[in-house]
Amino acid sequence: MGSTPRLVVGLGNPGRQYTGTRHNAGFWVIDCLSALWKAPLSLGKWQADEARASPPGLGDVILLKPRTFMNESGKSVAPLGRFYKLAPSDVIVVHDDLDLLPGRIQVKRGGSDGGHNGIRSIVREWGEKDFHRVRVGVGRPAPGGDVVGYVLTRPSEREWKKIEEAVIRSTDAVEKLLREGLEAAQQAFNRKAGEPPPGGPAEC
Numbered sequence: 001m002g003s004t005p006r007l008v009v010g011l012g013n014p015g016r017q018y019t020g021t022r023h024n025a026g027f028w029v030i031d032c033l034s035a036l037w038k039a040p041l042s043l044g045k046w047q048a049d050e051a052r053a054s055p056p057g058l059g060d061v062i063l064l065k066p067r068t069f070m071n072e073s074g075k076s077v078a079p080l081g082r083f084y085k086l087a088p089s090d091v092i093v094v095h096d097d098l099d100l101l102p103g104r105i106q107v108k109r110g111g112s113d114g115g116h117n118g119i120r121s122i123v124r125e126w127g128e129k130d131f132h133r134v135r136v137g138v139g140r141p142a143p144g145g146d147v148v149g150y151v152l153t154r155p156s157e158r159e160w161k162k163i164e165e166a167v168i169r170s171t172d173a174v175e176k177l178l179r180e181g182l183e184a185a186q187q188a189f190n191r192k193a194g195e196p197p198p199g200g201p202a203e204c
Helices: 022-036 074-083 117-126 147-151 157-180 182-189
Strands: 006-010 048-053 061-066 091-097 105-109 132-137
Touching (some): 006 022, 006 074, 022 061, 022 147, 022 157, 061 074, 074 091, 105 182, 132 157, 157 182
Parallel strands (some): 006 061, 006 091
């Protein structure tokens, strides 16, 4: 494969105790894409579970789930980005977001880390911030609640159904980004308050 790949990173924490927690929404999207593209993940050289795929019409894509734990995500992403000489526009990072209600997603490029430690680590280690991002809404705890405890616990059954729908739509958003670019993905998936989300596939 001589062409420069594009990279899709899902953020989360490795380990069975974190599998179903809100902070692992990015991992869930990568798992979904891995299944859709029939590209099994395995431990690779970038301190991550990874897979190389060539989905029809999308070119050469690397899927990545860092094993460095959320707060050190950049230690996996930055070396890979430098090795392949990736531009920020070649990279999509998928992560949980407290500022979006469960069930909502948003596509953006660049901006601040929004208090997300995984994004902060990537920017710090790689020195780039203008990569694409797919934000998966997990909601916030009640006022005064512990944010760290919230993201590291499992959502309720009602929340989980909404988050699961958002994860599935996020796979569509990633494919739209890869195929048609940022503007098309934003128009399709960034919804205003009160708007119903677009439909997605029934399952990964």
